[in-house]
Amino acid sequence: MEVQKVVSIETVIEFIESHLDGKLELDTVAAAVHYSKYHLHRMFTETVGMTIHDYVSRRQLTEAAKLLVFSKKSIIDIALICGYESQQAFTSVFKAMYKMPPAEYRELGQFYPLQLRYYLHKEAHNNMNFTSDDIKLATISDIPAWMELVRMVVDGYPYLDEADYLAKLKNSIEKSQALILPLGNIAIGIMAFSYNTGSIEFMGVHPQYRSYGIPKLFLDKLMNEYLPQQEISTTTYRENDKADTGYRNELKQLGFAERELLIEFGYPTQRFVLPIPE
Known part of the structure:
Protein backbone atom coordinates (compact mmCIF):
# COMPACT_ATOMS: atom_id res chain seq x y z
CA MET A 1 0.00 0.00 0.00
CA GLY A 109 -23.14 0.42 33.59
CA GLN A 110 -20.63 -1.61 31.55
CA PHE A 111 -18.88 0.25 28.74
CA TYR A 112 -17.60 -1.62 25.70
CA PRO A 113 -16.69 -0.16 22.30
CA LEU A 114 -18.25 -0.77 18.90
CA GLN A 115 -15.28 0.82 17.19
CA LEU A 116 -11.98 2.22 18.39
CA ARG A 117 -9.81 4.63 16.48
CA TYR A 118 -7.85 3.17 13.59
CA TYR A 119 -4.08 3.63 13.53
CA LEU A 120 -2.57 2.73 10.18
CA HIS A 121 0.97 1.62 9.34
CA LYS A 122 3.08 3.26 6.65
CA GLU A 123 5.08 0.06 6.23
CA ALA A 124 2.12 -1.61 4.56
CA HIS A 125 2.36 -1.97 0.79
CA ASN A 126 0.92 -4.02 -2.04
CA ASN A 127 3.75 -6.39 -2.90
CA MET A 128 3.74 -8.80 0.03
CA ASN A 129 3.23 -12.52 -0.50
CA PHE A 130 2.27 -14.26 2.72
CA THR A 131 1.99 -18.03 3.11
CA SER A 132 0.71 -20.21 5.96
CA ASP A 133 4.37 -20.86 6.84
CA ASP A 134 4.60 -17.23 8.00
CA ILE A 135 2.01 -17.96 10.70
CA LYS A 136 3.47 -19.05 14.04
CA LEU A 137 2.36 -19.89 17.54
CA ALA A 138 2.05 -16.69 19.56
CA THR A 139 4.18 -16.11 22.64
CA ILE A 140 3.79 -13.80 25.62
CA SER A 141 6.02 -11.25 23.86
CA ASP A 142 3.43 -11.03 21.06
CA ILE A 143 0.67 -9.81 23.39
CA PRO A 144 1.16 -6.03 22.77
CA ALA A 145 0.92 -6.46 18.97
CA TRP A 146 -1.96 -8.92 19.38
CA MET A 147 -3.97 -6.52 21.58
CA GLU A 148 -3.33 -3.63 19.21
CA LEU A 149 -4.94 -5.66 16.43
CA VAL A 150 -7.83 -6.74 18.67
CA ARG A 151 -8.67 -3.07 19.22
CA MET A 152 -8.58 -2.49 15.47
CA VAL A 153 -11.06 -5.29 14.70
CA VAL A 154 -13.36 -4.88 17.68
CA ASP A 155 -16.22 -4.25 15.22
CA GLY A 156 -16.39 -8.01 14.72
CA TYR A 157 -16.49 -8.90 18.40
CA PRO A 158 -19.08 -7.14 20.56
CA TYR A 159 -18.63 -6.78 24.29
CA LEU A 160 -14.85 -6.64 24.54
CA ASP A 161 -13.71 -6.59 28.16
CA GLU A 162 -9.94 -6.19 27.78
CA ALA A 163 -9.00 -7.55 31.21
CA ASP A 164 -11.10 -10.68 30.68
CA TYR A 165 -9.86 -11.06 27.11
CA LEU A 166 -6.22 -10.71 28.16
CA ALA A 167 -6.58 -13.47 30.74
CA LYS A 168 -8.09 -15.78 28.10
CA LEU A 169 -5.37 -14.85 25.61
CA LYS A 170 -2.58 -15.74 28.05
CA ASN A 171 -4.28 -19.08 28.65
CA SER A 172 -4.53 -19.71 24.90
CA ILE A 173 -0.85 -18.88 24.44
CA GLU A 174 0.16 -21.23 27.27
CA LYS A 175 -1.88 -24.04 25.68
CA SER A 176 -0.46 -23.39 22.18
CA GLN A 177 -3.89 -22.34 20.95
CA ALA A 178 -2.99 -18.88 19.61
CA LEU A 179 -1.60 -18.22 16.12
CA ILE A 180 -0.14 -14.95 14.84
CA LEU A 181 1.10 -13.60 11.51
CA PRO A 182 3.66 -10.93 12.46
CA LEU A 183 5.21 -8.21 10.33
CA GLY A 184 7.95 -6.44 12.25
CA ASN A 185 6.40 -5.28 15.50
CA ILE A 186 2.78 -5.44 14.30
CA ALA A 187 0.31 -8.29 13.88
CA ILE A 188 -1.18 -8.77 10.42
CA GLY A 189 -3.50 -11.54 11.56
CA ILE A 190 -4.37 -13.43 14.75
CA MET A 191 -6.38 -16.53 15.63
CA ALA A 192 -7.24 -18.17 18.96
CA PHE A 193 -8.78 -21.64 18.82
CA SER A 194 -9.70 -24.62 20.97
CA TYR A 195 -8.39 -28.16 20.52
CA ASN A 196 -11.28 -29.54 22.59
CA THR A 197 -14.20 -27.98 20.73
CA GLY A 198 -12.62 -27.30 17.34
CA SER A 199 -13.86 -23.73 17.59
CA ILE A 200 -12.21 -20.53 16.43
CA GLU A 201 -12.52 -18.27 19.47
CA PHE A 202 -11.12 -15.18 17.77
CA MET A 203 -9.82 -14.31 14.33
CA GLY A 204 -8.79 -10.86 13.18
CA VAL A 205 -6.97 -9.39 10.19
CA HIS A 206 -5.44 -5.94 10.03
CA PRO A 207 -7.72 -3.70 7.91
CA GLN A 208 -4.87 -2.77 5.56
CA TYR A 209 -4.42 -6.45 4.66
CA ARG A 210 -8.02 -7.59 4.19
CA SER A 211 -7.47 -8.15 0.48
CA TYR A 212 -4.53 -10.55 0.97
CA GLY A 213 -6.49 -13.73 1.70
CA ILE A 214 -5.15 -13.91 5.26
CA PRO A 215 -8.17 -15.74 6.79
CA LYS A 216 -7.71 -18.57 4.26
CA LEU A 217 -4.04 -18.89 5.25
CA PHE A 218 -4.99 -19.18 8.93
CA LEU A 219 -7.70 -21.70 8.13
CA ASP A 220 -5.29 -23.81 6.08
CA LYS A 221 -2.75 -23.71 8.91
CA LEU A 222 -5.41 -24.70 11.43
CA MET A 223 -6.77 -27.61 9.36
CA ASN A 224 -3.41 -28.96 8.25
CA GLU A 225 -1.37 -28.68 11.46
CA TYR A 226 -3.58 -28.25 14.51
CA LEU A 227 -7.12 -29.57 13.89
CA PRO A 228 -6.75 -32.09 11.05
CA GLN A 229 -9.89 -34.06 10.17
CA GLN A 230 -11.92 -32.08 12.71
CA GLU A 231 -15.05 -30.01 12.23
CA ILE A 232 -14.23 -26.32 12.78
CA SER A 233 -16.81 -23.84 14.04
CA THR A 234 -17.12 -20.18 14.95
CA THR A 235 -19.87 -17.63 15.55
CA THR A 236 -20.72 -14.25 14.07
CA TYR A 237 -23.59 -11.83 13.65
CA ARG A 238 -26.96 -13.02 12.38
CA GLU A 239 -28.19 -12.25 8.89
CA ASN A 240 -29.10 -8.58 8.25
CA ASP A 241 -27.68 -7.43 11.59
CA LYS A 242 -26.65 -3.80 11.12
CA ALA A 243 -23.68 -4.37 13.41
CA ASP A 244 -22.09 -6.72 10.86
CA THR A 245 -19.38 -5.10 8.72
CA GLY A 246 -18.91 -8.13 6.46
CA TYR A 247 -17.91 -11.01 8.73
CA ARG A 248 -20.82 -13.28 7.74
CA ASN A 249 -20.01 -12.94 4.08
CA GLU A 250 -16.32 -13.65 4.73
CA LEU A 251 -17.16 -16.90 6.55
CA LYS A 252 -19.40 -18.02 3.69
CA GLN A 253 -16.65 -17.32 1.17
CA LEU A 254 -14.31 -19.47 3.26
CA GLY A 255 -16.74 -22.38 2.98
CA PHE A 256 -18.48 -22.17 6.37
CA ALA A 257 -22.15 -23.22 6.53
CA GLU A 258 -24.86 -21.69 8.73
CA ARG A 259 -25.97 -23.58 11.82
CA GLU A 260 -28.03 -22.79 14.92
CA LEU A 261 -28.92 -19.32 16.21
CA LEU A 262 -27.39 -18.28 19.54
CA ILE A 263 -27.33 -15.43 22.05
CA GLU A 264 -23.84 -14.36 23.22
CA PHE A 265 -23.25 -11.45 25.60
CA GLY A 266 -26.80 -10.32 24.84
CA TYR A 267 -26.10 -10.30 21.10
CA PRO A 268 -28.06 -12.43 18.64
CA THR A 269 -25.43 -14.53 16.83
CA GLN A 270 -25.21 -17.63 14.67
CA ARG A 271 -22.85 -20.57 14.68
CA PHE A 272 -21.02 -21.39 11.45
CA VAL A 273 -19.36 -24.73 10.71
CA LEU A 274 -16.66 -25.79 8.27
CA PRO A 275 -17.34 -29.47 7.50
CA ILE A 276 -14.59 -32.08 7.69
CA PRO A 277 -12.91 -32.39 4.25
CA GLU A 278 -13.84 -35.61 2.47
Missing part, protein backbone atom coordinates in the same frame (compact mmCIF):
# COMPACT_ATOMS: atom_id res chain seq x y z
CA GLU A 2 1.37 3.38 -1.00
CA VAL A 3 2.79 5.41 1.88
CA GLN A 4 1.14 8.59 0.59
CA LYS A 5 -2.24 6.90 0.55
CA VAL A 6 -1.84 5.79 4.17
CA VAL A 7 -0.76 9.29 5.18
CA SER A 8 -3.83 10.71 3.46
CA ILE A 9 -6.19 8.34 5.25
CA GLU A 10 -4.47 9.07 8.57
CA THR A 11 -5.25 12.75 7.94
CA VAL A 12 -8.89 11.86 7.29
CA ILE A 13 -9.09 9.78 10.46
CA GLU A 14 -7.50 12.60 12.45
CA PHE A 15 -10.14 15.01 11.15
CA ILE A 16 -12.96 12.60 11.97
CA GLU A 17 -11.64 11.96 15.48
CA SER A 18 -11.44 15.71 16.11
CA HIS A 19 -15.04 16.26 14.99
CA LEU A 20 -16.98 13.37 16.50
CA ASP A 21 -19.16 15.93 18.28
CA GLY A 22 -20.83 17.02 15.07
CA LYS A 23 -22.62 15.81 11.97
CA LEU A 24 -19.95 14.26 9.75
CA GLU A 25 -21.17 13.60 6.24
CA LEU A 26 -18.90 12.43 3.41
CA ASP A 27 -19.19 15.87 1.75
CA THR A 28 -18.00 17.59 4.94
CA VAL A 29 -14.98 15.32 5.38
CA ALA A 30 -14.05 15.49 1.68
CA ALA A 31 -14.15 19.29 1.68
CA ALA A 32 -12.03 19.45 4.85
CA VAL A 33 -9.25 17.27 3.41
CA HIS A 34 -9.54 18.63 -0.16
CA TYR A 35 -10.54 15.42 -1.96
CA SER A 36 -13.49 14.69 -4.20
CA LYS A 37 -16.04 12.69 -2.21
CA TYR A 38 -15.95 9.84 -4.76
CA HIS A 39 -12.16 9.50 -4.59
CA LEU A 40 -12.20 9.77 -0.80
CA HIS A 41 -14.96 7.17 -0.44
CA ARG A 42 -13.06 4.65 -2.57
CA MET A 43 -9.68 5.33 -0.96
CA PHE A 44 -11.01 5.19 2.61
CA THR A 45 -13.02 2.01 2.05
CA GLU A 46 -10.07 0.24 0.37
CA THR A 47 -7.71 1.18 3.20
CA VAL A 48 -9.92 0.86 6.28
CA GLY A 49 -12.29 -1.87 5.16
CA MET A 50 -15.46 0.10 5.85
CA THR A 51 -17.07 3.28 4.57
CA ILE A 52 -16.57 6.67 6.17
CA HIS A 53 -20.26 6.64 7.13
CA ASP A 54 -19.90 3.32 8.97
CA TYR A 55 -16.66 4.35 10.67
CA VAL A 56 -18.10 7.68 11.82
CA SER A 57 -21.34 6.12 13.03
CA ARG A 58 -19.59 3.41 15.02
CA ARG A 59 -17.07 5.83 16.51
CA GLN A 60 -19.79 8.29 17.54
CA LEU A 61 -21.89 5.53 19.09
CA THR A 62 -18.83 4.30 21.00
CA GLU A 63 -18.25 7.81 22.38
CA ALA A 64 -21.95 8.01 23.24
CA ALA A 65 -21.75 4.69 25.10
CA LYS A 66 -18.77 6.00 27.04
CA LEU A 67 -20.71 9.12 28.06
CA LEU A 68 -23.72 7.04 29.07
CA VAL A 69 -21.60 5.03 31.49
CA PHE A 70 -19.08 7.59 32.71
CA SER A 71 -21.03 10.86 32.72
CA LYS A 72 -24.31 12.17 34.09
CA LYS A 73 -25.27 14.00 30.91
CA SER A 74 -28.85 13.49 29.75
CA ILE A 75 -29.51 11.16 26.84
CA ILE A 76 -30.68 14.03 24.64
CA ASP A 77 -27.47 15.95 25.41
CA ILE A 78 -25.38 12.90 24.56
CA ALA A 79 -27.32 12.45 21.33
CA LEU A 80 -26.64 16.05 20.31
CA ILE A 81 -22.98 15.88 21.37
CA CYS A 82 -22.49 12.82 19.17
CA GLY A 83 -23.95 14.35 16.03
CA TYR A 84 -27.59 13.24 16.21
CA GLU A 85 -30.39 15.71 15.64
CA SER A 86 -32.88 14.08 18.01
CA GLN A 87 -33.02 11.61 20.88
CA GLN A 88 -35.33 9.41 18.82
CA ALA A 89 -32.83 9.11 15.94
CA PHE A 90 -29.99 8.41 18.37
CA THR A 91 -31.99 5.77 20.27
CA SER A 92 -32.94 3.97 17.07
CA VAL A 93 -29.35 3.67 15.82
CA PHE A 94 -27.94 2.90 19.28
CA LYS A 95 -30.40 0.05 19.82
CA ALA A 96 -29.70 -1.41 16.38
CA MET A 97 -25.98 -1.61 17.19
CA TYR A 98 -25.86 -2.21 20.97
CA LYS A 99 -29.04 -4.34 21.10
CA MET A 100 -30.54 -2.25 23.88
CA PRO A 101 -31.78 1.34 24.23
CA PRO A 102 -29.43 3.97 25.71
CA ALA A 103 -31.27 4.11 29.05
CA GLU A 104 -30.88 0.37 29.56
CA TYR A 105 -27.22 0.49 28.55
CA ARG A 106 -26.65 3.26 31.11
CA GLU A 107 -28.38 1.24 33.80
CA LEU A 108 -26.20 -1.78 33.00
Whole structure:
Protein backbone atom coordinates (compact mmCIF):
# COMPACT_ATOMS: atom_id res chain seq x y z
CA MET A 1 0.00 0.00 0.00
CA GLU A 2 1.37 3.38 -1.00
CA VAL A 3 2.79 5.41 1.88
CA GLN A 4 1.14 8.59 0.59
CA LYS A 5 -2.24 6.90 0.55
CA VAL A 6 -1.84 5.79 4.17
CA VAL A 7 -0.76 9.29 5.18
CA SER A 8 -3.83 10.71 3.46
CA ILE A 9 -6.19 8.34 5.25
CA GLU A 10 -4.47 9.07 8.57
CA THR A 11 -5.25 12.75 7.94
CA VAL A 12 -8.89 11.86 7.29
CA ILE A 13 -9.09 9.78 10.46
CA GLU A 14 -7.50 12.60 12.45
CA PHE A 15 -10.14 15.01 11.15
CA ILE A 16 -12.96 12.60 11.97
CA GLU A 17 -11.64 11.96 15.48
CA SER A 18 -11.44 15.71 16.11
CA HIS A 19 -15.04 16.26 14.99
CA LEU A 20 -16.98 13.37 16.50
CA ASP A 21 -19.16 15.93 18.28
CA GLY A 22 -20.83 17.02 15.07
CA LYS A 23 -22.62 15.81 11.97
CA LEU A 24 -19.95 14.26 9.75
CA GLU A 25 -21.17 13.60 6.24
CA LEU A 26 -18.90 12.43 3.41
CA ASP A 27 -19.19 15.87 1.75
CA THR A 28 -18.00 17.59 4.94
CA VAL A 29 -14.98 15.32 5.38
CA ALA A 30 -14.05 15.49 1.68
CA ALA A 31 -14.15 19.29 1.68
CA ALA A 32 -12.03 19.45 4.85
CA VAL A 33 -9.25 17.27 3.41
CA HIS A 34 -9.54 18.63 -0.16
CA TYR A 35 -10.54 15.42 -1.96
CA SER A 36 -13.49 14.69 -4.20
CA LYS A 37 -16.04 12.69 -2.21
CA TYR A 38 -15.95 9.84 -4.76
CA HIS A 39 -12.16 9.50 -4.59
CA LEU A 40 -12.20 9.77 -0.80
CA HIS A 41 -14.96 7.17 -0.44
CA ARG A 42 -13.06 4.65 -2.57
CA MET A 43 -9.68 5.33 -0.96
CA PHE A 44 -11.01 5.19 2.61
CA THR A 45 -13.02 2.01 2.05
CA GLU A 46 -10.07 0.24 0.37
CA THR A 47 -7.71 1.18 3.20
CA VAL A 48 -9.92 0.86 6.28
CA GLY A 49 -12.29 -1.87 5.16
CA MET A 50 -15.46 0.10 5.85
CA THR A 51 -17.07 3.28 4.57
CA ILE A 52 -16.57 6.67 6.17
CA HIS A 53 -20.26 6.64 7.13
CA ASP A 54 -19.90 3.32 8.97
CA TYR A 55 -16.66 4.35 10.67
CA VAL A 56 -18.10 7.68 11.82
CA SER A 57 -21.34 6.12 13.03
CA ARG A 58 -19.59 3.41 15.02
CA ARG A 59 -17.07 5.83 16.51
CA GLN A 60 -19.79 8.29 17.54
CA LEU A 61 -21.89 5.53 19.09
CA THR A 62 -18.83 4.30 21.00
CA GLU A 63 -18.25 7.81 22.38
CA ALA A 64 -21.95 8.01 23.24
CA ALA A 65 -21.75 4.69 25.10
CA LYS A 66 -18.77 6.00 27.04
CA LEU A 67 -20.71 9.12 28.06
CA LEU A 68 -23.72 7.04 29.07
CA VAL A 69 -21.60 5.03 31.49
CA PHE A 70 -19.08 7.59 32.71
CA SER A 71 -21.03 10.86 32.72
CA LYS A 72 -24.31 12.17 34.09
CA LYS A 73 -25.27 14.00 30.91
CA SER A 74 -28.85 13.49 29.75
CA ILE A 75 -29.51 11.16 26.84
CA ILE A 76 -30.68 14.03 24.64
CA ASP A 77 -27.47 15.95 25.41
CA ILE A 78 -25.38 12.90 24.56
CA ALA A 79 -27.32 12.45 21.33
CA LEU A 80 -26.64 16.05 20.31
CA ILE A 81 -22.98 15.88 21.37
CA CYS A 82 -22.49 12.82 19.17
CA GLY A 83 -23.95 14.35 16.03
CA TYR A 84 -27.59 13.24 16.21
CA GLU A 85 -30.39 15.71 15.64
CA SER A 86 -32.88 14.08 18.01
CA GLN A 87 -33.02 11.61 20.88
CA GLN A 88 -35.33 9.41 18.82
CA ALA A 89 -32.83 9.11 15.94
CA PHE A 90 -29.99 8.41 18.37
CA THR A 91 -31.99 5.77 20.27
CA SER A 92 -32.94 3.97 17.07
CA VAL A 93 -29.35 3.67 15.82
CA PHE A 94 -27.94 2.90 19.28
CA LYS A 95 -30.40 0.05 19.82
CA ALA A 96 -29.70 -1.41 16.38
CA MET A 97 -25.98 -1.61 17.19
CA TYR A 98 -25.86 -2.21 20.97
CA LYS A 99 -29.04 -4.34 21.10
CA MET A 100 -30.54 -2.25 23.88
CA PRO A 101 -31.78 1.34 24.23
CA PRO A 102 -29.43 3.97 25.71
CA ALA A 103 -31.27 4.11 29.05
CA GLU A 104 -30.88 0.37 29.56
CA TYR A 105 -27.22 0.49 28.55
CA ARG A 106 -26.65 3.26 31.11
CA GLU A 107 -28.38 1.24 33.80
CA LEU A 108 -26.20 -1.78 33.00
CA GLY A 109 -23.14 0.42 33.59
CA GLN A 110 -20.63 -1.61 31.55
CA PHE A 111 -18.88 0.25 28.74
CA TYR A 112 -17.60 -1.62 25.70
CA PRO A 113 -16.69 -0.16 22.30
CA LEU A 114 -18.25 -0.77 18.90
CA GLN A 115 -15.28 0.82 17.19
CA LEU A 116 -11.98 2.22 18.39
CA ARG A 117 -9.81 4.63 16.48
CA TYR A 118 -7.85 3.17 13.59
CA TYR A 119 -4.08 3.63 13.53
CA LEU A 120 -2.57 2.73 10.18
CA HIS A 121 0.97 1.62 9.34
CA LYS A 122 3.08 3.26 6.65
CA GLU A 123 5.08 0.06 6.23
CA ALA A 124 2.12 -1.61 4.56
CA HIS A 125 2.36 -1.97 0.79
CA ASN A 126 0.92 -4.02 -2.04
CA ASN A 127 3.75 -6.39 -2.90
CA MET A 128 3.74 -8.80 0.03
CA ASN A 129 3.23 -12.52 -0.50
CA PHE A 130 2.27 -14.26 2.72
CA THR A 131 1.99 -18.03 3.11
CA SER A 132 0.71 -20.21 5.96
CA ASP A 133 4.37 -20.86 6.84
CA ASP A 134 4.60 -17.23 8.00
CA ILE A 135 2.01 -17.96 10.70
CA LYS A 136 3.47 -19.05 14.04
CA LEU A 137 2.36 -19.89 17.54
CA ALA A 138 2.05 -16.69 19.56
CA THR A 139 4.18 -16.11 22.64
CA ILE A 140 3.79 -13.80 25.62
CA SER A 141 6.02 -11.25 23.86
CA ASP A 142 3.43 -11.03 21.06
CA ILE A 143 0.67 -9.81 23.39
CA PRO A 144 1.16 -6.03 22.77
CA ALA A 145 0.92 -6.46 18.97
CA TRP A 146 -1.96 -8.92 19.38
CA MET A 147 -3.97 -6.52 21.58
CA GLU A 148 -3.33 -3.63 19.21
CA LEU A 149 -4.94 -5.66 16.43
CA VAL A 150 -7.83 -6.74 18.67
CA ARG A 151 -8.67 -3.07 19.22
CA MET A 152 -8.58 -2.49 15.47
CA VAL A 153 -11.06 -5.29 14.70
CA VAL A 154 -13.36 -4.88 17.68
CA ASP A 155 -16.22 -4.25 15.22
CA GLY A 156 -16.39 -8.01 14.72
CA TYR A 157 -16.49 -8.90 18.40
CA PRO A 158 -19.08 -7.14 20.56
CA TYR A 159 -18.63 -6.78 24.29
CA LEU A 160 -14.85 -6.64 24.54
CA ASP A 161 -13.71 -6.59 28.16
CA GLU A 162 -9.94 -6.19 27.78
CA ALA A 163 -9.00 -7.55 31.21
CA ASP A 164 -11.10 -10.68 30.68
CA TYR A 165 -9.86 -11.06 27.11
CA LEU A 166 -6.22 -10.71 28.16
CA ALA A 167 -6.58 -13.47 30.74
CA LYS A 168 -8.09 -15.78 28.10
CA LEU A 169 -5.37 -14.85 25.61
CA LYS A 170 -2.58 -15.74 28.05
CA ASN A 171 -4.28 -19.08 28.65
CA SER A 172 -4.53 -19.71 24.90
CA ILE A 173 -0.85 -18.88 24.44
CA GLU A 174 0.16 -21.23 27.27
CA LYS A 175 -1.88 -24.04 25.68
CA SER A 176 -0.46 -23.39 22.18
CA GLN A 177 -3.89 -22.34 20.95
CA ALA A 178 -2.99 -18.88 19.61
CA LEU A 179 -1.60 -18.22 16.12
CA ILE A 180 -0.14 -14.95 14.84
CA LEU A 181 1.10 -13.60 11.51
CA PRO A 182 3.66 -10.93 12.46
CA LEU A 183 5.21 -8.21 10.33
CA GLY A 184 7.95 -6.44 12.25
CA ASN A 185 6.40 -5.28 15.50
CA ILE A 186 2.78 -5.44 14.30
CA ALA A 187 0.31 -8.29 13.88
CA ILE A 188 -1.18 -8.77 10.42
CA GLY A 189 -3.50 -11.54 11.56
CA ILE A 190 -4.37 -13.43 14.75
CA MET A 191 -6.38 -16.53 15.63
CA ALA A 192 -7.24 -18.17 18.96
CA PHE A 193 -8.78 -21.64 18.82
CA SER A 194 -9.70 -24.62 20.97
CA TYR A 195 -8.39 -28.16 20.52
CA ASN A 196 -11.28 -29.54 22.59
CA THR A 197 -14.20 -27.98 20.73
CA GLY A 198 -12.62 -27.30 17.34
CA SER A 199 -13.86 -23.73 17.59
CA ILE A 200 -12.21 -20.53 16.43
CA GLU A 201 -12.52 -18.27 19.47
CA PHE A 202 -11.12 -15.18 17.77
CA MET A 203 -9.82 -14.31 14.33
CA GLY A 204 -8.79 -10.86 13.18
CA VAL A 205 -6.97 -9.39 10.19
CA HIS A 206 -5.44 -5.94 10.03
CA PRO A 207 -7.72 -3.70 7.91
CA GLN A 208 -4.87 -2.77 5.56
CA TYR A 209 -4.42 -6.45 4.66
CA ARG A 210 -8.02 -7.59 4.19
CA SER A 211 -7.47 -8.15 0.48
CA TYR A 212 -4.53 -10.55 0.97
CA GLY A 213 -6.49 -13.73 1.70
CA ILE A 214 -5.15 -13.91 5.26
CA PRO A 215 -8.17 -15.74 6.79
CA LYS A 216 -7.71 -18.57 4.26
CA LEU A 217 -4.04 -18.89 5.25
CA PHE A 218 -4.99 -19.18 8.93
CA LEU A 219 -7.70 -21.70 8.13
CA ASP A 220 -5.29 -23.81 6.08
CA LYS A 221 -2.75 -23.71 8.91
CA LEU A 222 -5.41 -24.70 11.43
CA MET A 223 -6.77 -27.61 9.36
CA ASN A 224 -3.41 -28.96 8.25
CA GLU A 225 -1.37 -28.68 11.46
CA TYR A 226 -3.58 -28.25 14.51
CA LEU A 227 -7.12 -29.57 13.89
CA PRO A 228 -6.75 -32.09 11.05
CA GLN A 229 -9.89 -34.06 10.17
CA GLN A 230 -11.92 -32.08 12.71
CA GLU A 231 -15.05 -30.01 12.23
CA ILE A 232 -14.23 -26.32 12.78
CA SER A 233 -16.81 -23.84 14.04
CA THR A 234 -17.12 -20.18 14.95
CA THR A 235 -19.87 -17.63 15.55
CA THR A 236 -20.72 -14.25 14.07
CA TYR A 237 -23.59 -11.83 13.65
CA ARG A 238 -26.96 -13.02 12.38
CA GLU A 239 -28.19 -12.25 8.89
CA ASN A 240 -29.10 -8.58 8.25
CA ASP A 241 -27.68 -7.43 11.59
CA LYS A 242 -26.65 -3.80 11.12
CA ALA A 243 -23.68 -4.37 13.41
CA ASP A 244 -22.09 -6.72 10.86
CA THR A 245 -19.38 -5.10 8.72
CA GLY A 246 -18.91 -8.13 6.46
CA TYR A 247 -17.91 -11.01 8.73
CA ARG A 248 -20.82 -13.28 7.74
CA ASN A 249 -20.01 -12.94 4.08
CA GLU A 250 -16.32 -13.65 4.73
CA LEU A 251 -17.16 -16.90 6.55
CA LYS A 252 -19.40 -18.02 3.69
CA GLN A 253 -16.65 -17.32 1.17
CA LEU A 254 -14.31 -19.47 3.26
CA GLY A 255 -16.74 -22.38 2.98
CA PHE A 256 -18.48 -22.17 6.37
CA ALA A 257 -22.15 -23.22 6.53
CA GLU A 258 -24.86 -21.69 8.73
CA ARG A 259 -25.97 -23.58 11.82
CA GLU A 260 -28.03 -22.79 14.92
CA LEU A 261 -28.92 -19.32 16.21
CA LEU A 262 -27.39 -18.28 19.54
CA ILE A 263 -27.33 -15.43 22.05
CA GLU A 264 -23.84 -14.36 23.22
CA PHE A 265 -23.25 -11.45 25.60
CA GLY A 266 -26.80 -10.32 24.84
CA TYR A 267 -26.10 -10.30 21.10
CA PRO A 268 -28.06 -12.43 18.64
CA THR A 269 -25.43 -14.53 16.83
CA GLN A 270 -25.21 -17.63 14.67
CA ARG A 271 -22.85 -20.57 14.68
CA PHE A 272 -21.02 -21.39 11.45
CA VAL A 273 -19.36 -24.73 10.71
CA LEU A 274 -16.66 -25.79 8.27
CA PRO A 275 -17.34 -29.47 7.50
CA ILE A 276 -14.59 -32.08 7.69
CA PRO A 277 -12.91 -32.39 4.25
CA GLU A 278 -13.84 -35.61 2.47
